[in-house]
Amino acid sequence: MKTYSGYVPPRKAILPDETGKAIIDMMKDVLMDVPILDLEFYMNRINLYQDELKFLGVGLGSDDVRRLVANWLNSLASPGMNKLCTFSLLTFINFCRGRNMIDEDWLDVVKDKRWVKTRQGYNAPKGSILLPSEIEAETGLKITNLPIVDQAFYGSRLGSFLSELRLLGVTYGLEEVQKSIAENMTLTSNLPSLTGSCGLLILKCIRCLGSGAAGLIIKIKYKPWIKTILGFKTPSETVLLDPRWGALFNALQVPAIEESYYGDAIRQFTDELNAIGVVVDSTGATKMIGARFNSLLSSSRLAPATTMLLLGCIRELIPNMSLQRSELKWLLCEKWLKTRHGYKTPGESIISGSNWGPISFFVDLPLIDDAHYGIGIYKFKDELQMLGVITDFERGASFVAKGLHSPIQPELFASDERCRKQMFETMKGYKIPQECVLFDPAWERILKRSDAPSIDESFYGTSIFLYENQLRDIGVKVDPLDVCSLLSGLLLSLSDRGVITSIYGFLNKFQWSPKDQDKCNFQVWIPGSKGTGVWANSQDCVLHDRKNLFSSRLFCLEKFYKKGLLPFLSSAFGVAENPSINDYLLLWNSWALRDNGQVTVAVLLLLGVCGRQLESTGRRYSEAELD
Numbered sequence: 001m002k003t004y005s006g007y008v009p010p011r012k013a014i015l016p017d018e019t020g021k022a023i024i025d026m027m028k029d030v031l032m033d034v035p036i037l038d039l040e041f042y043m044n045r046i047n048l049y050q051d052e053l054k055f056l057g058v059g060l061g062s063d064d065v066r067r068l069v070a071n072w073l074n075s076l077a078s079p080g081m082n083k084l085c086t087f088s089l090l091t092f093i094n095f096c097r098g099r100n101m102i103d104e105d106w107l108d109v110v111k112d113k114r115w116v117k118t119r120q121g122y123n124a125p126k127g128s129i130l131l132p133s134e135i136e137a138e139t140g141l142k143i144t145n146l147p148i149v150d151q152a153f154y155g156s157r158l159g160s161f162l163s164e165l166r167l168l169g170v171t172y173g174l175e176e177v178q179k180s181i182a183e184n185m186t187l188t189s190n191l192p193s194l195t196g197s198c199g200l201l202i203l204k205c206i207r208c209l210g211s212g213a214a215g216l217i218i219k220i221k222y223k224p225w226i227k228t229i230l231g232f233k234t235p236s237e238t239v240l241l242d243p244r245w246g247a248l249f250n251a252l253q254v255p256a257i258e259e260s261y262y263g264d265a266i267r268q269f270t271d272e273l274n275a276i277g278v279v280v281d282s283t284g285a286t287k288m289i290g291a292r293f294n295s296l297l298s299s300s301r302l303a304p305a306t307t308m309l310l311l312g313c314i315r316e317l318i319p320n321m322s323l324q325r326s327e328l329k330w331l332l333c334e335k336w337l338k339t340r341h342g343y344k345t346p347g348e349s350i351i352s353g354s355n356w357g358p359i360s361f362f363v364d365l366p367l368i369d370d371a372h373y374g375i376g377i378y379k380f381k382d383e384l385q386m387l388g389v390i391t392d393f394e395r396g397a398s399f400v401a402k403g404l405h406s407p408i409q410p411e412l413f414a415s416d417e418r419c420r421k422q423m424f425e426t427m428k429g430y431k432i433p434q435e436c437v438l439f440d441p442a443w444e445r446i447l448k449r450s451d452a453p454s455i456d457e458s459f460y461g462t463s464i465f466l467y468e469n470q471l472r473d474i475g476v477k478v479d480p481l482d483v484c485s486l487l488s489g490l491l492l493s494l495s496d497r498g499v500i501t502s503i504y505g506f507l508n509k510f511q512w513s514p515k516d517q518d519k520c521n522f523q524v525w526i527p528g529s530k531g532t533g534v535w536a537n538s539q540d541c542v543l544h545d546r547k548n549l550f551s552s553r554l555f556c557l558e559k560f561y562k563k564g565l566l567p568f569l570s571s572a573f574g575v576a577e578n579p580s581i582n583d584y585l586l587l588w589n590s591w592a593l594r595d596n597g598q599v600t601v602a603v604l605l606l607l608g609v610c611g612r613q614l615e616s617t618g619r620r621y622s623e624a625e626l627d
Contacts, residue, residue, distance in 0.1 A: 001013045001037060001056075001058070002037070002038045002041045002042070003035040003036055003037055003038055004035075004036050004038050005033040005034070005035050005036075006035075008035045009057075010053070010056035010057045010058050011056075011057035011058075012035050013035050013036075013037050013058045013059065014034065014035060014036055014037070014058065014059035014060075014064060014065060014068060015036070015037045015046065015047070015053060015058055015059065015060050015061075016036060016059075016061065016062065016064075016065045017060075017061045017062055019061075019062035019065075019099070020061055020062040020064070020065030020066075021065075022095075023062065023065050023066060023069055023092070023095065024036070024065060024069075026088075026091060026092070026095060027069050027072075027088055027092065029084060029088060030072075030073075030076070030084060030085050030088045031069065031072055034068070037058070062101070063101075066096065066101055066103070067103075069092060070092075070103060070106045073085070073088070073089045073092060073110070074106065074109060074110060074113075076089075076115075077089065077110055077113040077115040078113060078114070078115055079114050079115065079121075079122035080122065081115040081117075081122075083153070083154055083155075086115070086116075086117075086154065087157065087161075089110070090161040090164045090165070091161075093107075093164045093167065093168075094161065094163075094164055097163075097164070097167070107167070107168070110125070110168065111124060111125050111126045111168050111169045112124050112126060116128050116147075116149060116170070117149070117150045117153045117154070118147035118148055118149055118150055119137060119141055119147070119148045119149075119150050120145070120147050120148070121147075123147040124169070125165065125168035125169045125170045126168070126169030126170075127147060127169065127171075128147045128148075128149055128169075128170045128171070129146045129147060129148045129149065129170070129171045129172075129177055129180060129181075130148075130149045130151070130158075130162075130165060130170050130171065130172040130177075131148055131149070131151070131177060132172070132173065132174045132177060135174075135177065135201060136197060137150075137151065137152075138195075139195065139197040139198050139201050140181060140201070142188060142193060142194060142195065142198050143181065143185055143186070143187060143188070143194075143198050143201065143202060144181050144184050144185055144186060145184065145186055146180060146181065146184050149170065174208075175208055178201075178204055178205045178208035178209075179205070179208060179209060181201070181205055182205035182206070182208070182209050182213070182216045183216075185202070185205070185216060185219060185220070187219075187220060187223050187225050191224065191225065191232045194225060194227070194232075196227070196261045196262040196263060196266075198225075199225070199226065199227065199261075199262055199266075200262060200263075200265055200266070200269070202220065202225075203266075203269040203272040203273070204269075206272045206275060206276070207269070207271075207272055213275070217275060217276050220235075220276065221234070221235055221236070221276050221277055222234055222236075224237075226238045226257060226278070227257070227258045227261045227262070228255035228256055228257055228258055229249065229250065229255065229256050229258050230253060230255045231255075233255045234277075235273070235276040235277040235278045236277040236278075237255055238255050238256070238257055238277075238278045238279070239254060239255065239256050239257070239278065239279040239280075239284070239285050239288050240256070240257050240266070240267070240270065240273055240278055240279065240280045241256040241257060241259060242282055242285045247309075247312075247313045247316060248289060248310070248313040248314075248317070249289070251306065251309040251310050251312075251313045252289060252292045252293055252296065252306075252310070253292065253296075254288060254289055254292045257273075257278070286330075289330065290329070290330030293330050293331070293334070293336075294330065294334065297334055297335075297336055301336075301338070301343065302336055304338075304372055304373045304374065307336070307337075307373065308373065308376055308377070308380075311377075311380040311383050311384070312380070314328075314380075314383045314386075314387075315380065315382075315383050318383070318386070328387065331346070331387055332345065332346060332347070332387060332388055333345060335348075337349045337368055337389070338368070338369045338372045338373065339366040339367060339368055339369055340364070340365065340366060340367050340369060341366040344366055345388070346384065346387040346388040346389045347388040347389075347390075348366060349366055349367075349368050349384075349389045349390065350365050350366055350367050350368065350389065350390045350391075350396055350399060351367075351368050351377075351378070351381055351384050351385070351389050351390070351391055352367045352368065352370065352378075365396075365399055366399060368384070368389070370430070375429070375430040424436045424455050424456075424476075425455070425456045425459045425460070426453040426454055426455055426456055427449055427450045427452070427453060427454045427456060428452075428453040428454075429453075431453050432475070433471070433474045433475035433476045434475040434476075434477075435453055435486070436453055436454075436455050436471075436475075436476045436477065437452045437453055437454045437455065437476070437477045437478075437483050437486065438454075438455055438464070438465070438468060438471055438472075438476050438477070438478045439452065439454035439455070439457075440480075443480075443506065446502065446505050446506050446509050447502050447503065447505070447506045448499075448502060451499045451502050451503060452483070452486075452487060452503075453486075453490075455471075455476070480509075480510040481510060481512065483506075484506065484507050484510050484512035485512070487503050487506065487507065488503075488507060488512065488514065490503075491503060491523075491525070492523060492535060494525075495532075495533060496531075497525070497527045497531065497533060500525045501561070501565075504561070504565055504568065504569070505565065507568065507572065508564075508565060508568035508572075512572065513571065513572055514572060514573075521537075522537070522538040522572075522573040522574055523535040523536065523537060523538065523573075524536055524537075524538050524541050524555075524557070524569060524573055524575060526541075526555045526560065527560050536555050538573040538574045538575050539574070539576075540553075540554060540555060541554060541555045541556075541557055541569075541575045541576075542554050542555070542556055542557070542575065542576050542577065542578055542579055543556070543557050543558055543566045543569070543570055543575060543576070543577045543578070544556065544558055544577060544578055545558075545578075545579065546578075549579075549587060550579050550583060550587065553583065553586070553587065554579060554583065557569055557575060
């Protein structure tokens with residue numbers, strides 16, 4: 001029979017009605033050369049012979065066209081099926097559904113064929129997952145091995161056929177997908193590959209399942225999949241950060257959920273987090289902090305830096321919340337503060353201050369060990385007091401009675417190594433005894449207290465002078481010559497002209513001289529303009545330069561210091577009184593070179609000065625020496 005595609009047997013020819021023509025036109029991109037009878041060839045009278053055509057096997061009407069297309073699509077439904085064929089198949093199903101023309105048997109066959117492109121290869125529609133926009137495919141693939149439809153392959157057009165996909169057995173819809181993911185969840189051992197979105201999806205699945213989430217919870221409860229500030233942890237090891245506790249979690253290394261990893265959305269799942277064992281309430285957080293604190297104490301003592309960080313956190317907490325001592329019970333009952341008597345609870349410890357200074361030398365008190373913590377511990381006096389540390393005599397009376405030594409024994413200082421390491425408050429900050437000066441008021445007409453590391457009398461009280469011998473025994477500089485030795489060692493670290501001059505005056509007053517006789521290595525301060533200056537080698541200095549000839553080569557000290565101090569600078573630091581013969585000769589040579597060997601008035605003047613210098617020495621120099 002004659003068709004638009006040529007002659008074919010009757011059983012392969014087809015005579016469609018209007019619906020059939022619509023189907024063929026709809027499928028024209030995938031159905032090529034459909035053998036439709038050539039109506040023009042048969043002069044449009046072929047329709048009059050329906051029964052005869054049917055007897056011959058010609059396909060008639062829309063039903064036969066539908067079967068033809070269905071069989072054709074069925075043959076195409078296989079791995080590797082392209083997008084065009086896929087959308088044609090979905091379009092055909094859409095057309096048939098709208099006209100109640102679906103062949104259920106054909107549909108069942110198509111459901112089981114592996115023609116849907118998923119992220120894990122081609123899969124049958126039945127069992128495949130089409131993720132809603134709320135869930136990213138990458139997220140789903142990290143926590144499940146489900147065949148997720150490759151939406152990147154099909155593009156956005158796939159969203160136009162959701163009803164058809166569901167009819168074919170594809171799982172779609174947020175609730176359905178979450179249930180499917182929950183039932184097939186497999187957490188990877190490659191924890192760094194888990195993203196914050198993965199964690200949130202797991203929590204969404206728990207919420208979706210509701211009371212039916214028990215199986216999923218058991219599956220994930222004991223696996224380290226929650227990202228914390230200390231890495232991945234199991235839910236029971238984790239706490240949802242309570243904003244009230246500020247940086248305390250960091251200070252004690254409590255594994256709090258890393259909210260920057262999950263975003264603010266994590267706080268929308270407190271019920272789900274609680275269900276899997278995460279600590280989400282303040283009471284639980286307090287217990288976890290206490291447990292972590294005790295764990296640190298049992299494994300090792302708190303490092304000074306950790307203690308300071310802990311106190312800093314408490315300082316932050318006080319203005320931000322109504323912090324109660326009961327909430328810090330874990331701090332109050334443990335022996336974590338280092339004192340002179342070892343580790344003590346806050347209530348068994350004393351923080352040193354001006355009121356404790358005088359008696360701390362003859363009363364053995366459990367003072368917090370500032371040699372261990374450094375002077376920074378005193379910044380936290382208020383926080384320590386809140387924790388129960390004793391700051392006043394009234395509360396510390398019992399400790400004074402227990403620790404009293406009477407009469408005062410020098411051995412209390414000399415034999416106690418802790419005293420030798422104790423930091424004293426001085427005019428220059430906290431210092432060990434060997435770096436301190438017990439300043440005699442009689443020295444004030446020569447030296448200011450603030451010019452030296454003098455023990456702060458206002459801090460310890462005037463009674464500090466009663467313990468002069470004991471202080472000397474533990475290394476404090478009490479005698480003038482010992483003070484001189486200490487101050488001379490500090491000179492090179494100074495740059496204040498007034499202080500340096502005062503120290504020179506003090507050294508001169510007590511006739512200090514250095515133990516090292518190699519004076520060529522000594523330095524002398526040369527003041528400059530606007531408070532500046534430099535330290536110069538004593539060999540580059542002279543006391544006098546009467547003709548001012550050596551200003552470019554030597555520093556003349558009489559320009560900077562009073563006459564009475566000059567002999568001391570000479571004897572102590574080896575500064576020459578006048579320029580030497582060698583200095584004159586070097587200067588003469590430099591002038592001669594500058595003036596191209598011509599004898600100038602300046603050179604003649606120098607010759608005169610040099611001659612008088614030679615005469616004053618009473619020595620005759622050979623030509624070789626003067627060359």
